[in-house]
Amino acid sequence: VTADGDETDAPTSVRETVGRRTSRGQRSVAELTERAQSGEPRAVARLISLVEDASPSLREVAERLAPHTGRAQIIGLTGAPGVGKSTSTSALLTGLRQAGKRVGVLAVDPSSPFSGGALLGDRVRMQEHATDADVYIRSMASRGHLGGLAWATPQALRVLDAAGCDVILIETVGVGQSEVDVAGLADTTVVLLAPGMGDGIQAAKAGILEIGDVYAVNKADREGADQVVRDLRSVINLGARDGVWRPPIVKTVAQTGEGVDDLMEAIEKHRAHLEETGELSARRRRRARREIEAIALTTLRERFGDLGGHADLESLGAEVAAGRLDPYAAADRLLAAL
Amino acid sequence: VTADGDETDAPTSVRETVGRRTSRGQRSVAELTERAQSGEPRAVARLISLVEDASPSLREVAERLAPHTGRAQIIGLTGAPGVGKSTSTSALLTGLRQAGKRVGVLAVDPSSPFSGGALLGDRVRMQEHATDADVYIRSMASRGHLGGLAWATPQALRVLDAAGCDVILIETVGVGQSEVDVAGLADTTVVLLAPGMGDGIQAAKAGILEIGDVYAVNKADREGADQVVRDLRSVINLGARDGVWRPPIVKTVAQTGEGVDDLMEAIEKHRAHLEETGELSARRRRRARREIEAIALTTLRERFGDLGGHADLESLGAEVAAGRLDPYAAADRLLAAL
Numbered sequence: 001v002t003a004d005g006d007e008t009d010a011p012t013s014v015r016e017t018v019g020r021r022t023s024r025g026q027r028s029v030a031e032l033t034e035r036a037q038s039g040e041p042r043a044v045a046r047l048i049s050l051v052e053d054a055s056p057s058l059r060e061v062a063e064r065l066a067p068h069t070g071r072a073q074i075i076g077l078t079g080a081p082g083v084g085k086s087t088s089t090s091a092l093l094t095g096l097r098q099a100g101k102r103v104g105v106l107a108v109d110p111s112s113p114f115s116g117g118a119l120l121g122d123r124v125r126m127q128e129h130a131t132d133a134d135v136y137i138r139s140m141a142s143r144g145h146l147g148g149l150a151w152a153t154p155q156a157l158r159v160l161d162a163a164g165c166d167v168i169l170i171e172t173v174g175v176g177q178s179e180v181d182v183a184g185l186a187d188t189t190v191v192l193l194a195p196g197m198g199d200g201i202q203a204a205k206a207g208i209l210e211i212g213d214v215y216a217v218n219k220a221d222r223e224g225a226d227q228v229v230r231d232l233r234s235v236i237n238l239g240a241r242d243g244v245w246r247p248p249i250v251k252t253v254a255q256t257g258e259g260v261d262d263l264m265e266a267i268e269k270h271r272a273h274l275e276e277t278g279e280l281s282a283r284r285r286r287r288a289r290r291e292i293e294a295i296a297l298t299t300l301r302e303r304f305g306d307l308g309g310h311a312d313l314e315s316l317g318a319e320v321a322a323g324r325l326d327p328y329a330a331a332d333r334l335l336a337a338l
Numbered sequence: 339v340t341a342d343g344d345e346t347d348a349p350t351s352v353r354e355t356v357g358r359r360t361s362r363g364q365r366s367v368a369e370l371t372e373r374a375q376s377g378e379p380r381a382v383a384r385l386i387s388l389v390e391d392a393s394p395s396l397r398e399v400a401e402r403l404a405p406h407t408g409r410a411q412i413i414g415l416t417g418a419p420g421v422g423k424s425t426s427t428s429a430l431l432t433g434l435r436q437a438g439k440r441v442g443v444l445a446v447d448p449s450s451p452f453s454g455g456a457l458l459g460d461r462v463r464m465q466e467h468a469t470d471a472d473v474y475i476r477s478m479a480s481r482g483h484l485g486g487l488a489w490a491t492p493q494a495l496r497v498l499d500a501a502g503c504d505v506i507l508i509e510t511v512g513v514g515q516s517e518v519d520v521a522g523l524a525d526t527t528v529v530l531l532a533p534g535m536g537d538g539i540q541a542a543k544a545g546i547l548e549i550g551d552v553y554a555v556n557k558a559d560r561e562g563a564d565q566v567v568r569d570l571r572s573v574i575n576l577g578a579r580d581g582v583w584r585p586p587i588v589k590t591v592a593q594t595g596e597g598v599d600d601l602m603e604a605i606e607k608h609r610a611h612l613e614e615t616g617e618l619s620a621r622r623r624r625r626a627r628r629e630i631e632a633i634a635l636t637t638l639r640e641r642f643g644d645l646g647g648h649a650d651l652e653s654l655g656a657e658v659a660a661g662r663l664d665p666y667a668a669a670d671r672l673l674a675a676l
Contacts, residue, residue: 062664070661081418154665281659288665289655293642295669297635304631317627321619326404327492327626328397331633 029057033064036163039102041136044163048138051155062155068162070284072104075267076170076186078211083194084218087254088263089171093129095260096167104160104168105129107139108153108182136160151298154185154291183211184290187280188270190214190263193232195224212247214266220251220259245273304334312337367395371402374501377440379474382501386476389493400493406500408622410442413605414508414524416549421532422556425592426601427509431467433598434505442498442506443467445477446491446520474498489636492523492629521549522628525618526608528552528601531570533562550585552604558589558597583611642672650675 032050035043050061075092079085089105096103129135138160140153153170160168172182183189191212196219215236217228229249236247248266252259274280304313316334319325370388373381388399413430417423427443434441467473476498478491491508498506510520521527529550534557553574555566567587574585586604590597612618642651654671657663 059664059666062666066658066664067661070659284659285652285655288658288668289651291665292651292654292658292668292672293639295665296642296672297639299669299673300638301631301635304634313627313630314623316630317623320404320626320630321408321622323405323408326397326400327629327633328400330626330630331637334630334634335637 029060030064033061033162036065036159037068039133039164041133044136044159045138047159048156051159052140052152054152058155062158065158065162069158070161072157072161072165073167073188073271074157074170074186075167076172076182076189077192078172078182078189079192079194079218083192084254085171085192088190088192088216088218088252088260089169090129091252091254091257091260092169092263093135094257095264097129097132097135099264101166102134102164104136104163104165105138106153106156106160106168106170107137108170108172136163136165151294154287154294157185184287187274187283188213188267190216190267192216192218193228194219195222195228213245213270214263215247215249216252216259216263217249218252218254221253225251244277245270300338303338367398368402371399371500374403374497375406377471377502379471382474382497383476385497386494389497390478390490392490396493400496403496403500407496408499410495410499410503411505411526411609412495412508412524413505414510414520414527415530416510416520416527417530417532417556421530422592423509423530426528426530426554426556426590426598427507428467429590429592429595429598430507430601431473432595433602435467435470435473437602439504440472440502442474442501442503443476444491444494444498444506444508445475446508446510474501474503489632492625492632495523522625525612525621526551526605528554528605530554530556531566532557533560533566551583551608552601553585553587554590554597554601555587556590556592559591563589582615583608638676641676 029050032043032046036047047061047065049055050057055061077085077089077092086107089107093103093105129137138156140156157168157170170182170185189211191214193215194217215232217225217232219225229251232249236249248269250259250262250266252263254260271280274283312334316325316330320327320330367388370381370384374385385399385403387393388395393399415423415427415430424445427445431441431443467475476494478494495506495508508520508523527549529552531553532555553570555563555570557563567589570587574587586607588597588600588604590601592598609618612621650672654663654668658665658668
């Protein structure tokens with residue numbers, strides 16, 4: 001089920017829907033969260049929209065969802081454009097469905113077919129999943145509010161978690177530079193590489209080799225795949241952290257499904273390792289801390305805007321732009337006015 | 339002059355240098371800023387390092403630099419990997435030097451040859467500029483402190499500005515997803531495209547067409563360049579904002595320098611437009627506000643860490659991870675403890 005935009009139960013106009021939602025007030029949120037928990041896709045979609053739009057009812061949503069969160073396994077997929085992230089996401093989705101899992105997909109990648117941005121072939125593949133009632137697919141769009149995706153994505157994860165997803169796949173692009181730090185969100189981060197996409201040394205420079213719990217060399221039927229595996233292995237061996245967890249390298253051809261079972265097995269092994277070592281709950285506490293911090297900072301930022309009807313930040317900005325004040329001194333004044 | 343790392347005047351050890359710097363205390367910053375203003379490259383390099391490392395003397399640096407800032411023209415260059423950002427930066431640098439300008443380059447792109455990450459040919463080209471006393475080249479590396487590049491880059495701009503750069507080029511990658519929002523930093527943002535890098539529609543989706551003041555279709559000697567120009571033009575015409583500023587499209591072959599004069603002319607026209615309409619100072623005030631806000635938020639974030647020796651955020655994180663508290667309620671408690 002594609003959880004994008006289709007938010008009306010009845011064929012009412014947008015205006016009516018909004019009006020109805022407002023007039024229902026608090027009760028509507030209680031209903032929505034209950035319906036989302038029972039897995040109703042429209043309720044899930046609506047809750048994620050509330051989250052994305054930073055709706056005032058967000059707090060109530062969060063409060064009601066909290067007791068039902070913490071169950072889902074969160075798997076991040078990342079890699080440079082062209083390595084086959086979306087095809088791999090789709091192949092994993094198929095595998096997880098065959099294993100009977102309820103799966104959520106969050107695409108935080110503007111070039112992803114989940115976000116409607118890519119090749120027709122990919123989109124057709126996604127359509128298969130779109131008719132599956134135990135699959136939620138959602139693309140996250142930065143709607144320009146404070147904090148953007150970095151802030152909305154963890155909340156969307158909570159919605160899918162509370163909605164009973166066993167596994168949530170987050171697909172994102174641009175390791176290190178990305179607005180959404182997938183390694184910070186996921187229990188297991190899968191880094192995808194492919195032959196012909198630049199050598200392993202470049203990947204290392206981009207920091208991609210610091211975040212992978214599992215590596216998949218996709219398009220493994222192409223020339224150069226073994227070289228990518230070798231390069232990767234030597235870099236991983238160099239950086240092996242006391243043998244605690246040595247990230248496995250799996251070869252896949254996501255297009256045909258080849259190697260996807262191995263990938264799933266590697267992810268499961270990592271998951272077991274996290275549980276055995278207590279690292280799973282440590283990661284989740286860390287994630288929660290970051291989330292709290294992001295919300296607190298967003299709240300403070302909103303307060304800056306409210307100080308004297310924007311006047312303070314306005315006039316401080318003018319002073320700094322004119323060179324009459326340095327930005328640190330200006331920040332001190334802003335904080336003093338809080 | 340490459341302003342990377344070479345920070346010692348005398349061949350002393352790193353340890354000695356650090357020691358000396360500390361013992362000199364305040365006086366050292368006064369000296370450094372004076373020497374930077376007179377254009378001494380080592381002083382410039384050292385100040386940028388202080389900024390990157392979030393040194394405690396940062397505040398004094400900012401205070402001393404403030405009266406000397408606001409002069410430099412700031413030009414941002416961005417585009418997908420492979421469009422020729424670094425070659426274009428280098429070509430612009432050559433053109434600006436021929437026009438007698440003192441130029442600073444900030445590379446906020448891990449794949450840039452300025453950051454040491456790319457092809458040998460590019461690096462050789464950069465070397466030419468590295469021996470030029472009126473060129474400062476600096477790659478920004480995220481050193482993992484709070485706020486990262488988003489926070490350090492504006493401060494590095496201030497250093498180069500105060501050091502008497504007429505023009506500062508910021509090269510960055512990953513529009514929309516990038517940690518450093520080049521459009522927010524620059525007076526003029528140049529968006530680079532190239533044939534064979536995906537069509538104009540994808541560029542539009544990625545938001546790249548919302549931030550360009552000037553577009554350069556690089557590698558214009560390759561097949562498909564005219565199509566990129568046509569696609570781009572139709573999208574730009576669609577989004578034309580009341581004819582206020584219609585972003586020009588320039589064809590370049592940065593490798594040979596072809597079209598670089600046209601690009602410089604387009605940038606100058608945009609600059610003149612900004613001055614005529616008062617938009618230049620509006621942009622700069624906006625930039626200053628964002629800078630103040632980022633500093634204030636970083637300060638607050640540091641305070642979160644100090645609350646009860648990390649204990650508060652720690653225990654709140656554990657509560658949220660366990661589903662006993664929602665992250666909004668946790669953020670409220672954190673803010674109440676501030």
